Amino acid sequence: MSTDRIRSSLLRDRVVSAEAAAAFIQPGETVAMSGFTGSGYPKAVPLALARRIEDAHVAGQAFRIRLMTGASTAPELDGALAKADGIALRMPFQTDPDARQRINAGTLDYIDIHLSHVAQHVWFGFYGDIDTAVVEVAGIREDGSLIPSTSIGNNKTWLDLAKKVIIEVNDWQPEGIDGMHDVYYGTALPPHRKPIPLLHADDRIGETSLRVDSDKVVAVVRTHGPDRNSPFAPVDDTSKRIAAHLIEFLQHEVKKGRLPANLLPLQSGVGNIPNAVLAGLSESGFRDMAAFTEVIQDGMLDMLRDGVLRVASCTGFALSPAANEEFKRNIDFYRERIIMRTQEISNHPELVRRLGCIAMNGMIEADLYGNVNSTHVMGSKIMNGIGGSGDFARNSFLSIFLSPSTAKNGSISALVPMVSHVDHTEHDVSIIVTEHGLADLRGLPPRHRARQILDRCVDPSYRAQLEDYFERASRASFGKHTPHLLPEALSWHQRWLDTGSMRA
């Protein structure tokens, strides 16, 4: 049916089994793999590596690697390597249950960093050498350059820096993805950096393929496997109400002249609430919008198909099986409207600020003063990681955080006296939305921010308790700028640990 995905005869000669490829990876290596939100990650070599590690462990040999990716991957990568106890250090983002369990047991070291910092920090030399890169691609051109797959992430940096390279060519990925990518080769180390010549989400500033030094390619592996499925639940009532509050606010801002009628480029975290917001935007008459975001999920595909969204810039996908089928079926349509970039570009502070993105991200909790915790449950147990939320929250036109007002059947309030961990400071949070309402924190000092959050966001079942804290703190706090009662500030979290509920 289709032609061979490997059109370089030089690299076709390096095709081996996944097991043979995995044998190139030695204990203690730093291994940089492709993958972003479960798309475009290698499907076979990590599994073969996990088996190799298990065998080594059975034989009493130490075998762990330091593992870097773009962002989260899938059970065949993070899951298999974590289960094999093969990961000594993980960076920069993960969502795998097995890996998470080990991280929170203290047996797997995890570094949670801004996604826009990853490529440059590795290039700066802060993480030592990259021994091996393992990168999934959709094909190899005659000249040896690589047609990226369903995510780019840090692949440019991994291919540039790794001492040896293993390529997986996955013919499950649509051939028509060729041309969708825009790989920018203009980044540099300071003092040699130049402005990034991107002015609109639509702009193409790079190449459609990844360069690789063929001499470094030690193995090429053929694979045929799907990306991770990300089924979405039907939009629930809470998500709909959150979306409605946000959309009403955006409409108001357009009326006031503070936003153009087609808004500004949308950034959206992944999940059911963002999907509800995207669906709501489509139904509310917004048109000719653009997205400058990390991940395209179902809602954005719908908006592109409906013509509501003109263009979407991303670095990866998180699609349900149905949406993935639609994407592959109409790949020619989407290739004209989707631009996939490296994550140093998709999340670049220079570009997020220039474009003036509308940043919409989830959170674990926020406090009275608008500090946001995106990562740590009860201050110590990591959920996923900060991902790109900080890149967008800090530099966007509007920094919006969305969450149901409670979690775990109401035993946890998402609005607390003091967050148990801070990822986004009061300086970087402008809007907080729950199903009860929207707190507009722009231009407000701390106690007025608290008033907004108390009046608009907190669940009624926690309102009196939070009011009580705020009132007593406003009277008795050491300083009255940001009133707090330190012995009580984290008591809601401790109460949940002790009793299973934050309720007094």
Next chain:
Amino acid sequence: MSTDRIRSSLLRDRVVSAEAAAAFIQPGETVAMSGFTGSGYPKAVPLALARRIEDAHVAGQAFRIRLMTGASTAPELDGALAKADGIALRMPFQTDPDARQRINAGTLDYIDIHLSHVAQHVWFGFYGDIDTAVVEVAGIREDGSLIPSTSIGNNKTWLDLAKKVIIEVNDWQPEGIDGMHDVYYGTALPPHRKPIPLLHADDRIGETSLRVDSDKVVAVVRTHGPDRNSPFAPVDDTSKRIAAHLIEFLQHEVKKGRLPANLLPLQSGVGNIPNAVLAGLSESGFRDMAAFTEVIQDGMLDMLRDGVLRVASCTGFALSPAANEEFKRNIDFYRERIIMRTQEISNHPELVRRLGCIAMNGMIEADLYGNVNSTHVMGSKIMNGIGGSGDFARNSFLSIFLSPSTAKNGSISALVPMVSHVDHTEHDVSIIVTEHGLADLRGLPPRHRARQILDRCVDPSYRAQLEDYFERASRASFGKHTPHLLPEALSWHQRWLDTGSMRA
């Protein structure tokens, strides 16, 4: 001796007394003034306004304004208006004891925001209209354009947006400052933003004067007064030891090839420790350096004079009386080596990241995991504000925080289990230095960061106590990724409030 500083006849006709100028400002107005770290602030109109407000209060009339500036000013501005109870809301940074007292008593609202966000947030409309701008300049050209004074701050934005403008022409400021400034007029609102064409700290990309619509100028006031004095104490032993640790590290990074021999553009907070670092750099053989920073203080003038520093880009000054005399005396020399910019440019995330600054800032406290509190004493009482520290910490090549390991005669440890307020998250802090040593947190997961801070930074008198917390938290914490014992996490701060010491 010198010619009239007001060379526009149109604006010369608008010269009035400070009292007459202050009469243009009405109760409830939003007033945007010049001034950055005690340089280039208006000297006469704020005092006249304070008297007007006091008279109104005596007469039983309400009179308060919303006050914005570049950053901190001086007793004649923040002090006088705060004492008169004339400030309802203050933004974005202050260091005045009277204003601070009222902020922490809860009677003066204060908004603490990133200095790079101020101009754009006001332009976005987040703070409503600017009624009056009061801007100090060094002179007025024939065409009505303004020769900036010893700070630029947000003056471009204030002049662009204010409905009416009051200009103070201060002939105490050196005439020779004309030509030192670089006012960039290329910023825009999204979606119309373009790359900022600055590639090196040395680049000039703008104009030497500020534009103003003469029709908006309601008053011009002649003044003759010095900027705030900022005497520096002689470099003490603690500062010298902090500086020595940092310089040894920078030399090591150069040897490792991770930094060029002339380093990367320096950003430095204001104070005795940064001054010691600058002095130490000069004595350590570094040459041909550049600074891309907010404020030039004594140490940088010395480095420019000695040829150690090639160029310094800033938006304001904080000079001792002696250094100011030197600056004025040799203004022709400094004009060739200093470039003053608007603060949206001096602190712009696009530029801080592009240039790869080495960011060196003070702090109040850091915790085991490298979260930094720059603003709040015991979590509630604000000291000054975040200023530009976040702009640089987030986007720099190296994000360095410097502090003595203890404060208040040893009763406070600057290294604590959990900071009582977060301004810079673990994601944005790469190096912490005290007189005891330097913790290199780059590429380390949380528990390894704690190890560095325990081994290198904490004062010996607090080490056992902090080790004890970390060990028990590592065993008993809910999650072991970032171990914490919530009932104890802020107990050091509460102990200080209760007993006057953090010691157990």
